[in-house]
Amino acid sequence: MATPEALREARKRKRERYPLRTHHKDDQGEPLYINHLILEDSPYLLQHAHNPVDWYPWSSEAFVKAAQEDKPVFLSIGYSTCHWCHVMEDESFDDKEVAELLNRYFVSIKVDREQRPDLDSIYMTGVQLISGHGGWPMSCFLTPDGMPFFGGTYYPKDHFVGLLGQVQEIWHDSRERLLEDANTLDAAIRRQLTMTVSADLPDGLVDEAVASLLEQADTEHGGFGDAPKFPHEPNLFLLLEESRRDARPLAQQLSWQVVSQALDGMLRGGIYDQVGGGFHRYATDRAWQIPHFEKMLYNQGQLASVYLQAWQLSGHAEYRRVAEETLDYVLREMRSPHGGFYSATDADSEGLEGKFFVWDYAELAHELDTEALALCKAAYGASRAGNYEGTNVLHLPHPLDTVADTLGMPRHTLDEAMADIKRRLYATRAQRTPHYVITSRSPSGMAW
Numbered sequence: 001m002a003t004p005e006a007l008r009e010a011r012k013r014k015r016e017r018y019p020l021r022t023h024h025k026d027d028q029g030e031p032l033y034i035n036h037l038i039l040e041d042s043p044y045l046l047q048h049a050h051n052p053v054d055w056y057p058w059s060s061e062a063f064v065k066a067a068q069e070d071k072p073v074f075l076s077i078g079y080s081t082c083h084w085c086h087v088m089e090d091e092s093f094d095d096k097e098v099a100e101l102l103n104r105y106f107v108s109i110k111v112d113r114e115q116r117p118d119l120d121s122i123y124m125t126g127v128q129l130i131s132g133h134g135g136w137p138m139s140c141f142l143t144p145d146g147m148p149f150f151g152g153t154y155y156p157k158d159h160f161v162g163l164l165g166q167v168q169e170i171w172h173d174s175r176e177r178l179l180e181d182a183n184t185l186d187a188a189i190r191r192q193l194t195m196t197v198s199a200d201l202p203d204g205l206v207d208e209a210v211a212s213l214l215e216q217a218d219t220e221h222g223g224f225g226d227a228p229k230f231p232h233e234p235n236l237f238l239l240l241e242e243s244r245r246d247a248r249p250l251a252q253q254l255s256w257q258v259v260s261q262a263l264d265g266m267l268r269g270g271i272y273d274q275v276g277g278g279f280h281r282y283a284t285d286r287a288w289q290i291p292h293f294e295k296m297l298y299n300q301g302q303l304a305s306v307y308l309q310a311w312q313l314s315g316h317a318e319y320r321r322v323a324e325e326t327l328d329y330v331l332r333e334m335r336s337p338h339g340g341f342y343s344a345t346d347a348d349s350e351g352l353e354g355k356f357f358v359w360d361y362a363e364l365a366h367e368l369d370t371e372a373l374a375l376c377k378a379a380y381g382a383s384r385a386g387n388y389e390g391t392n393v394l395h396l397p398h399p400l401d402t403v404a405d406t407l408g409m410p411r412h413t414l415d416e417a418m419a420d421i422k423r424r425l426y427a428t429r430a431q432r433t434p435h436y437v438i439t440s441r442s443p444s445g446m447a448w
Contacts, residue, residue, distance in 0.1 A: 016094060022050035022094055042082035042112040047245050048089060051085040052099035055110045058119060066107040072171050073142040074106040074164075075123060079114050081294055081344040083353055084154045085137040091157040098161060100406035105168040113138075114343055125189050126201070127151040142182075148189075150183035167417070210242050217258040221287045222265030230282040231271075233302035236262060240309050243258075250314060266303075267322045270393035273357065274380060275425045277325035279303050280347075285297050289395050291389050293347035293354040300330045318400070337418055350433050359425070367428050372421050379418060 024032040025252040032052035038049040040057050048055055066073050076093075078085035092098040101195070102108045110164035113120035113136065120138070126148040128134045139160075140151035155163060170178055216224045224232050248292035250256045266272055269288025271280050279299050304326040309320035334342045349356040361384045365373055376382045380394040386394055398406075406412050406413040 021047050021048060021089075024050070024052060024094070024096075037110055042080075042115050044078060044085075044112040044114070047080060047111050048110055051089065051093045052055035052094050052096050052103075053108050054099075054103045055108050056117060058109055058111050062109050063144055063146060064268075069107070069442060070145070071105060071107050072147070072149075072167065073144065074102060074108045075111065075140040075142055075148075076136040076137055077111040077113050077120050077123060077140070078107070079112060079344070081346040083292065083294060083347040084135070088137050088154050088160075090138075092160050093156070095157065098157065098164075101161065101168075103165045103279050105164065105171075107144075120123075122189060123148055124150065124192065125192050126185055127153065129188050129192070131411045143179065147182040147186045149178050149185060159166055200226070206238075206242075209238065213239060214254055214258060217261070218286065219261070223256075223261075223262070223288070227286045228282050228284050229271075229286055229288060231262075231266060231279065231299065231303060231306075233306055234301075236306045237302075237309075240306065240313065241312060256313075259310060260314070260316075263319060263322075264399075265309060266316060268396035268399070270388075270395045272322065272395075273329070274394040275357075275422050275429060277322075277329035278333075279326065290393055291354075293332075293357050295345045297330070297334055297341055297343050300326050300334070303329075312367060340392065354388065355391075356429070356432050356434060358386075358388055358393055360391050363428070366391070367424055368421065372417070372424070375414075375417055376405075376421055378407060379414075 002387060020029075020031060022033065023407075026032055033050050035049060035051065035053065035055045037045040037057060038057045038240065040046060040049075045055075056065075063073065065071075111119050114356050119353055122385045123140045124134045124138055126141060127138055130148075130151050131153075135153040138150050138151065139153060139155060142148050145183045148358075152168065213224070218224060218226075218229075221229075223229050224235055230233045236259055239259045241248065241254040243253050243259065246253050246255065250260075265280070265288045269283060269291075271283045271291045272278075273280065273295075278295055281296050281299060282292050284290045284292055304323045307319045307323040307326070311323060330341065334345070336342055347353050359382065361382060364376055364382055368376055373382075376394075378397065379400065381387070381397040382392045382394065387395075396403075400414060400418070401411060404411045405412070409417075
């Protein structure tokens, strides 16, 4: 077991590399609390190393403590660029009232899903079976032998405090029923995750899947489903493959119409970073306009491939542009100087979601001359009122060909002017406080 002296020494060693994230500091600015996570290397775990919650990493020590003290385990899984993980930390895990409840009645464990995807898969399956949905931060309650009996995702503080009280009461008053529920859930998780014997796919399965996707397609804004709206890259890959097999012209293919409408909607929306390239994780609205500003490496890889394949099929120059800009963004901003790539960049900057990416109209007017500002308004929909909390998430309300026609400009002239605007705005944005960047190592040892 780590001694208080060992925890303080670990804090000194990591002072420079990892900024202090807590409201609880002494007169010299040093943290009032240091928990067992300070001994870890994960940036996500280190973000919580100074919470008043007595966090443990995933370890036998934590489960032995839970068994000896006859306490349930509270397991929280997330990752360092997760916006709602930051929110729950600020509201609950860095709050002394919540910490007192957790420390008195539970043994609390933090897990970085990017270091332990195996654990994340197990317990996220349990949460999905319990609640019907998943996400991060994942919040799960376990028996001292690791079996989950209840779970969810983000909880506001008041709800979380009430939940902690309910779980503690049930743990002491209805233990037998709780353990029965845990055994039932454990068996369901095992069935869900057990590998099945391979078998031939039934005839017509692909056709049925394609037909289902065509029914789910949003024919007004593109993509699938309602807000929040994700790219759903596997759906697009399947429909692209269907288009390749279809001998008819693209214009006559329903699969291609769904793909192209989704790609057009995303490349014109705020989910695509119009200034720096690359895609945010998802849109908070049905029309792709306002993103959740986090960027994930896997989205860039999959969407660059989708747009590339769509360009190869159609010759649509906009698809090639987006594929190239996305890959340029990855090489420029997501590549580690030590080799490999960063897995994600944060949605938050200076404690506010999206602050790094959005534009105040006065800032645009200051950075751009009159002609460029007029073009920014016409092409990117910038306005004094803005479209996101009084600021502007730049997007393309109209196709660029339509903008060129409306302004009476040849398309190549518009492209040159837009490229100049993007260069100026990118240089301005580069002076802002950037989003958090992961500086950790994957289980294989590659920096990401």
